[in-house]
Amino acid sequence: MIVPPLYHLGRFTVGSLARDLDPDLRTGLSLCIGFAVLSYVVMVEGFLDSYTDLTFWLTIALPFLLTIPLTLRRIKKLPARWAQWRSAFPLPWDRFLWALIGLLALLDLINAGNAAVGWDAAVHHYAFPGALLRAGGLVDVPAIPFSYYPSLIEMLFTLGLKVGGVFAAGAMTWVFLIPLAVALISLGKSAGSPRIGLWSIILFLGAPLTFETPFSGVIDLPFFTFCILALAVLLEPERGITWGRVVLIGLLIGCASATKHLGLLFLAAFVPVFIWKLVRDTGKFSNSLGPAMLMILLSLLIPLPWYIRSYVLTGDPLYPFLANILNLAGDRWGSFSVESFARTDYPRNLVGFLFYLWHLTMDYWDLRPWYWAVHPAWLALLPPAIVWAIAPPRETRLSARILSLRIILLLAFLTMAINFFLAPAYPRYLFPTWLCLSLSSAWALSETRRHWPATGRILVPIVLALPLVIVLGMAGKRAIEVVPQYVSPDARERAVSESVPGYETFAWANEHLNPRSDVILSIDPKIYYLDTPAIISKPGIESSLIVPWDSQPTQIISNWRDLGVTYFMLDTTLISVKHGFGIAFFSAVLDDRDAVWLDITTTRAGADEFGIGDILSDEEFLRMSALAGLPIVQDGTREGCHLLSREKMEMFQSWGRDWQMARTLLRFINAGILTEEFRSGPGGGLRVYRVHLPPTDDASLPDLPDVTGWCLAYEEGPVDRLPADST
């Protein structure tokens, strides 16, 4: 019911702007524009505080009923479109690849019904819509720091969650697979053949990294579909650029920016590419400036309502994006930082950039699950593609397809360079790059097949099939897990319980807490699972409602009192939280001394006395020390006894505020301000504490246990004077 009227609306818009576009590309554009319009309708309804069943069903049913005749007319034309599609891909091998894509898409659609949604959805993309639905409109939700981001897709999720639950919300993003496919086919045509487009779809969807984008409540698929459609319109080979196409490109990049702030970075990369193409088409640099200005203007105009909302609510139109650089909302609390959950120590220099793709393909592993691997073809086929683009064979030197390849490679280079300098080494922030590299890889593969048929016959199936088989296996396995959830509520509950560590704690909170009167402060940011209003307080992505964790305990108590906090949820499975408690302990051991000798047996016992014995297991205790470069590693080099210096401790402490949070929490527990009510998950990792605030903010708190005795002072060294059993 949702798709047909949006398609007609989008088709009308696209037809008005660029009637001469390829019909398939127009179909893809129509869907995207239609969904964008729907998003803005839901946004307006939100500003009017009218998130009710009636409004949402009217939003869906009325356009559907009004456009039934148009829909029937389009359905009659489907056989002709199908015949066109078959004639474009006559070979059985091509159709087999389409069948694989169809199978993957089908599995993805089944997986859209998975109740156990991913981390991003539970923290932001479904958590924010869930809060809006509870409030009945598009209200300020300061408890979720991500709620000030542009929310084009979250508006669709709001509608989807209300009318069809997780499946409808997931299917909203799944639909974008269609425009993505037609955009890549169109770009393949511009690079010489629709088969290049087909292969690029296989290469892109064959990357394990892209596996969850069509179904698990993340917004990347719509984001990069908007981006790649803009490129497809720019390079569409039928005619040169027109004002209508410029408007269309501006709308698309605007939609990308209204989906994610990364759209602004894509815009910065797209402008040089856009100007280059126009200069090639018109022969004059000055001819490109007007269209470029219009395109940029529209790109900023589309997300403007979201920028205004953020500005009105926080004083910063982009909050919390680049908040640490722009600092426009300086008086707000919290400390949002992408760096808090992504690695940043990759060298940011020329040599680092030259090996960046290698690093992301081969070396990058921390904080990345194995199933977020990128596609090896993007690295493997980049050198041949670059050689062909720089020095093409004589017969293709001046052809439009070489220009397309060069533009695609330039866009890949620029998007990667911007990511390299501005964002952490995080493969998910590079989707536009991966799309461009899928196209250039397919191009290189196609040329290899053309020039060296014998090699190509072996190379093509291996390059295309290997990672795709893994992704198909992953999607199939997930579908087997999800299918029972469609028929059994118990299976849904079980699926969530198995995939969300400590889910029993959420379930306990939902059963025992009062959503009307209780307020939870939660270190676990997956607040989508909570019925009771919860404020995200995980260090690094904490809500701007709470004072920074390194504040004085009196300020924290006062802050909690103002917020009416009644329960506290502590997730000790988070690595950063574990670090916090570990650093707090090692700081206490060192105290005000310059250096002490540690050994594993005594310091471990000291950690128990400090109150973190059941937060860090023996293995975690060692691993955390190794991560920080602390000397308490049983490597045998000093007979198990190691020197902990103030210099090392300060380096360790510089990792963040989490250790000061840990100190405050331990003191609150010792003072009886926090009393444990429930714990579950691996090792009892997710715990609920009841909050008993003292009558006054400046209540005296007990000191933490003195653990300075759990080590030897430096003067008592050297090593050979340490006890023999200290290993």
Next chain:
Amino acid sequence: MVGILIATWVAIVYALFFFNLIANFLSGQKGV
């Protein structure tokens, strides 16, 4: 000759990639 060169390079990258992938899978590496 160039075709074989490309194929060899692709084979090296794929081999290293799958070695890494399997190693990460076996180590049970989890994301955030």
